[in-house]
Amino acid sequence: MSVATLAPADVRRLLSIRRRLTISGHAWLLRHGRSLMLLVPVLTVVGLVRGVGMSTYPRYVDDPGTYLSQAWSLQYEGTLSPYSYFYDHAPAGWIQIALWSTLTGGFDRYDSAIGFGNECMLLAGIVSTALVYGLGRRLGLTRLGSTVAALLFGLSPLSVLYGRWTFLDNLVTPWLLAAFILALSPRRSILAGTGAALCFAMATITKETTLVLVPAIAWALWRNTDPRNRSQVLTVAVGSGVLLAAMYPLLALYKGELFPGPGHNSLLGTAAWQLSGRESTGSLLTAGSPMRNMFNDWLHVDPILLAGGVVSIIVAVVQPRWRPVALALALGWLLMLRGGYVPFMHILTLLPWSALLLGGAASKLIDHLRRLPVRQPRVVATALGAALVAVPLLAWTPRLAPMMTTSEVPAMRSAELWVARNVPRDKVLVVHDSIWVDMVYRYRFQKQPIIVQKLDADPAVRQTLTRLDYLIVPNWYYQASAAKQAYPTLLEARKHAVVAARFGSGTDGVDVYRVSTYWQP
Amino acid sequence: VLAVYVLGFQFFQASSAALAPVALVLALTHKSPVAVALLATVPLGVGLIGVGLDVLMLRQFSQMFRTRARLRDYVGVIVGGYPYQLVLCYAAAWAIVRYALGRTNWVKTRHHGVHLVPPDGPRPRRAATAVGTASR
Numbered sequence: 001m002s003v004a005t006l007a008p009a010d011v012r013r014l015l016s017i018r019r020r021l022t023i024s025g026h027a028w029l030l031r032h033g034r035s036l037m038l039l040v041p042v043l044t045v046v047g048l049v050r051g052v053g054m055s056t057y058p059r060y061v062d063d064p065g066t067y068l069s070q071a072w073s074l075q076y077e078g079t080l081s082p083y084s085y086f087y088d089h090a091p092a093g094w095i096q097i098a099l100w101s102t103l104t105g106g107f108d109r110y111d112s113a114i115g116f117g118n119e120c121m122l123l124a125g126i127v128s129t130a131l132v133y134g135l136g137r138r139l140g141l142t143r144l145g146s147t148v149a150a151l152l153f154g155l156s157p158l159s160v161l162y163g164r165w166t167f168l169d170n171l172v173t174p175w176l177l178a179a180f181i182l183a184l185s186p187r188r189s190i191l192a193g194t195g196a197a198l199c200f201a202m203a204t205i206t207k208e209t210t211l212v213l214v215p216a217i218a219w220a221l222w223r224n225t226d227p228r229n230r231s232q233v234l235t236v237a238v239g240s241g242v243l244l245a246a247m248y249p250l251l252a253l254y255k256g257e258l259f260p261g262p263g264h265n266s267l268l269g270t271a272a273w274q275l276s277g278r279e280s281t282g283s284l285l286t287a288g289s290p291m292r293n294m295f296n297d298w299l300h301v302d303p304i305l306l307a308g309g310v311v312s313i314i315v316a317v318v319q320p321r322w323r324p325v326a327l328a329l330a331l332g333w334l335l336m337l338r339g340g341y342v343p344f345m346h347i348l349t350l351l352p353w354s355a356l357l358l359g360g361a362a363s364k365l366i367d368h369l370r371r372l373p374v375r376q377p378r379v380v381a382t383a384l385g386a387a388l389v390a391v392p393l394l395a396w397t398p399r400l401a402p403m404m405t406t407s408e409v410p411a412m413r414s415a416e417l418w419v420a421r422n423v424p425r426d427k428v429l430v431v432h433d434s435i436w437v438d439m440v441y442r443y444r445f446q447k448q449p450i451i452v453q454k455l456d457a458d459p460a461v462r463q464t465l466t467r468l469d470y471l472i473v474p475n476w477y478y479q480a481s482a483a484k485q486a487y488p489t490l491l492e493a494r495k496h497a498v499v500a501a502r503f504g505s506g507t508d509g510v511d512v513y514r515v516s517t518y519w520q521p
Numbered sequence: 522v523l524a525v526y527v528l529g530f531q532f533f534q535a536s537s538a539a540l541a542p543v544a545l546v547l548a549l550t551h552k553s554p555v556a557v558a559l560l561a562t563v564p565l566g567v568g569l570i571g572v573g574l575d576v577l578m579l580r581q582f583s584q585m586f587r588t589r590a591r592l593r594d595y596v597g598v599i600v601g602g603y604p605y606q607l608v609l610c611y612a613a614a615w616a617i618v619r620y621a622l623g624r625t626n627w628v629k630t631r632h633h634g635v636h637l638v639p640p641d642g643p644r645p646r647r648a649a650t651a652v653g654t655a656s657r
Contacts, residue, residue, distance in 0.1 A: 231577050239570035246566070247559055254558045 038147050039133055046129045046154030047122065053404040054118045054164050059508050060412040060474070062453075063345075064166035065433030068113045069451065071097035072437045075107070082436075083454050083461065086265035087257070088274075090248045092205040093168040112413065113437035117166030124170045125163045129154035131177035132352055138184040140321050141360050142367075149359025152392070156305040157399035158298060159351050164403075168207040169348035175203035176210065176217075177352055180325065183220040193233040196221060197241030205248045208271075209349075212335065213328050220324035274341075279482075283339035291342055298347050301399060304392050306347075309354020312361040322360060329353035362388050411504030415472050415512055418501050419443075427469035430455055430490060432510075435472065452477060455489050465521050468493050470500070471513040479507055489521055531613045538610035572602045 015023070029036075071094040073082040080091050097120050101107055106116040132153045136146030153159055163170055179199035185192035200217050203210045225233050252258040252267035260269030282289025298306055309329060316326030332350045336342055366388075369381040416435040420443045423429070429449040431439055439449040452473050454461050471493060477483060483491060497513035504510060547553075553561070575598050583590035619628075 231580075232574065235573045235577055236570060239566070239573060243563065243566035243570070247562075250559055250562055251555060254555045 035133070035137070035143060035146075038143055039130060039150070042133070042147060042150050042154065043126055043130060046151075047126050049155055049400060049404065050125050050160050050163060051122050053406060054122065055115055056406050056409060057403045058161060058164050059410050060114065060432065060434040061165060062433060064114060064117050065436055066451070066453075067094045067097065067166055067168065068117050069433060069436045070094040071101060072107055072113065072441060074098040075102050076441070082440075082448075083451070083458050084265060087252060087267040087270040089168060090205040090208045091251075092202060092248075093171045093207060096171055096206070097166075107437065107441060111442070112416070112435075113441070114166070114413075114434055118164060121164055121166055121170050124174055125154070125159070128170075128173045128177060128352065131174055131181060132355055135177050135181050135184070135325075135352075136356055136359060138181055138186075139325065139356065139360065140319075141356075142363055144366075145359050145363030147359075148362055148388070149355045152305055152359055153352055153355035155392075155396060155400070156302050156351065156355070157396055157403070158302040158305060158347055159355075160400060160403055161301060162345055162348050162351075165345070167345045167348060169345050172203045172206045172210055173348065173352055175199050175206060176213065179203060179217055180220055183217060183324075184224050184321075188224060188226045188229070188233070190229065190233050190236050193221060193225065193237035194240050197237035198244055201241040201244035204245050208248070212331055216324045216328035216331060219327060223320075223324065278341040280340055281342045284336045286339075291336060291339075294342070294344050294346075295336070297344075302396065304395055305351065305354050305358065308358040308361075309350065312354070312357035315357065315361040315364065319360070319364075322357060325353050325356055329357060411508060411510045412472075412474060414503040415501065415510040418503070419470065419472055419512060422501075423470055428467055429470045429472060430468055430493070431472045432474055432477075452487065452490060456487055462489075467517070468515045468519075468521055469517075471497060471515065472510065474507070475509045475511060476507040493519065493521065531616060534610055534613035535617045538614040541610065568602075568606075572599055575599075575602060 070081045070085075070091070073079050074094060075098045079085070080094075085091070097106075097117070100120060100123075101116060106119070107113060110116045110119070129150050133146045133150040136149045137143070141149065176199070179196045182192045182196035182199060185196075196217065200210075200213075221234070221237065222230075249258060249267060257264055257266045258268060260266040260272075281291040281294065284291050284295055286292060310333060313326045313330055316322040329350060332346070332353070335346065366381050366385055369384055370377050372380065412432060412434055416438060419429070419439070425444060426446050428447045429439060429445060430452055431449045433451045433453070436449055436451050439445050450461055450465075455465075456462070468489075471490065473490065477487060477490065478494065480486070493515050494513055496519035497515040499511050500514040501512040502509070503512075576595060579590050579594060579598050582588075583594075619625075
């Protein structure tokens with residue numbers, strides 16, 4: 001073959017690898033340069049808004065500490081949980097956290113584990129924002145529309161607030177977005193389809209509730225595959241996705257803990273409890289239900305993204321490409337109507353799709369206005385665009401400002417510091433999960449502190465328990481309506497205790513109790 | 522990558538043949554950590570995907586050449602997948618042993634020449650298709 005007949009792609013093969021890399025890098029920059037110019041400032045702003053004040057703003061809640069304790073346990077003890085792992089969630093989420101902390105010494109870099117968790121969530125939030133932009137482009141949004149979507153997702157007070165807490169859903173979001181981006185790949189290759197399925201599988205083993213979105217990703221993948229290689233793409237993609245996701249039930253199977261039985265935890269037993277045994281939060285349509293109260297809280301934080309997203313589902317009727325994403329959002333809303341148990345971080349599963357659809361709808365609207373037969377369509381469009389920017393800005397600033405500027409230390413953090421200064425290390429503590437890692441790893445309490453939920457739930461804890469010395473638990477534990485059943489030992493211990501220190505007030509306050517030495521649990 | 526795959530595959534195949542007894546003994550006697558057991562499951566899954574692709578290929582083959590693949594053909598592909606790999610392993614190991622012994626001549630299976638027309642008939646259109654395609 002003579003050089004003259006070579007296609008440009010073949011000519012490159014004659015060059016050195018270094019030269020080829022330079023050329024393809026240059027081509028990539030030419031293609032994506034404008035996107036990068038938009039994305040870099042957007043990500044910087046999002047990173048700043050999410051990062052500044054994250055150590056003081058959201059108060060400590062249940063769960064972040066649990067995931068961090070499990071990540072810590074994986075890194076330093078080689079087990080999936082410091083207590084017996086009972087399949088509350090699939091473990092990939094804290095495996096990722098543990099990987100990042102092993103690579104970077106995460107638990108040593110902050111003076112509290114929550115600080116490290118915040119860092120993980122900040123990273124996940126920035127990556128998710130970039131992926132929202134990428135998915136916007138794949139859905140056919142203009143650069144402007146994608147930027148709007150990324151900003152909506154990155155800066156919505158709901159997103160900032162819930163995105164700061166160490167929740168598994170925050171780690172699910174980037175995997176899900178990546179799965180959709182790959183499923184909508186214009187190349188339609190086996191590799192892209194497989195990548196999509198693997199990303200989706202990662203999302204499901206990060207938090208198993210993601211399985212609800214299987215119809216959405218399947219639709220996206222089906223729509224985008226070419227009939228010529230659809231069967232191959234789907235076989236390899238579904239096969240590898242199922243294989244990766246199957247690691248979780250296989251883990252349980254290999255440990256002999258898949259099926260329920262006496263004397264051990266089991267995946268299916270816990271799943272049955274999660275699906276039916278948990279107290280329902282009611283339907284969104286029932287006034288006064290916990291679900292409705294939760295929804296009102298969300299609406300109070302940011303009505304724009306929440307309501308705008310659900311309204312924009314309608315736009316997907318005329319935009320076939322957006323339909324899988326609209327389906328993902330609709331499924332999230334249907335869960336709230338169904339009347340089962342919905343956790344309060346469920347909002348996180350609605351945000352990326354809401355942002356994409358709302359951003360897309362806004363940019364479509366502006367496009368239409370530009371072509372309207374009015375005298376100055378550009379002026380109208382510009383005015384509307386300005387309004388679209390101004391409304392969120394005005395609505396969000398008062399919400400975002402306290403998140404970034406609060407200097408008040410969370411009550412639980414103050415209580416933790418007080419205990420570290422005043423309590424001898426051989427005392428037995430009952431602690432809230434958010435401070436467990438610090439008590440064990442940073443302050444080295446010799447008798448391992450006990451996470452409050454495990455006190456009555458884990459039989460292994462009960463068996464070795466001979467005394468309790470201090471209770472460091474937020475007040476809402478004592479006030480919860482189910483407290484009598486859930487934490488009998490805790491309530492009993494409090495009857496034999498005096499307040500040693502008090503931080504904050506109300507349900508979020510933390511009283512440090514010193515338990516009488518004459519009382520035996 | 523392609524070169525490594527094409528030229529090196531027989532070595533992979535032969536080494537897997539050599540390791541198979543070890544793996545079998547380990548599987549039956551050794552209690553491995555759960556993480557290792559999970560990793561060890563991956564090749565099984567990949568193998569199952571491979572069988573799925575074989576089935577697809579059979580379907581495409583039958584569509585392309587307008588021959589109807591019967592149910593028992595599909596069953597043959599599925600059931601025969603594993604024995605076929607064993608045969609390949611055996612062949613690869615045998616080939617490497619032969620190569621190590623310096624015997625680089627052809628191994629020919631017995632040939633009945635049924636496609637050849639008897640000498641007194643018309644000449645065959647293509648001559649000498651009897652040369653094996655096996656390069657191992």
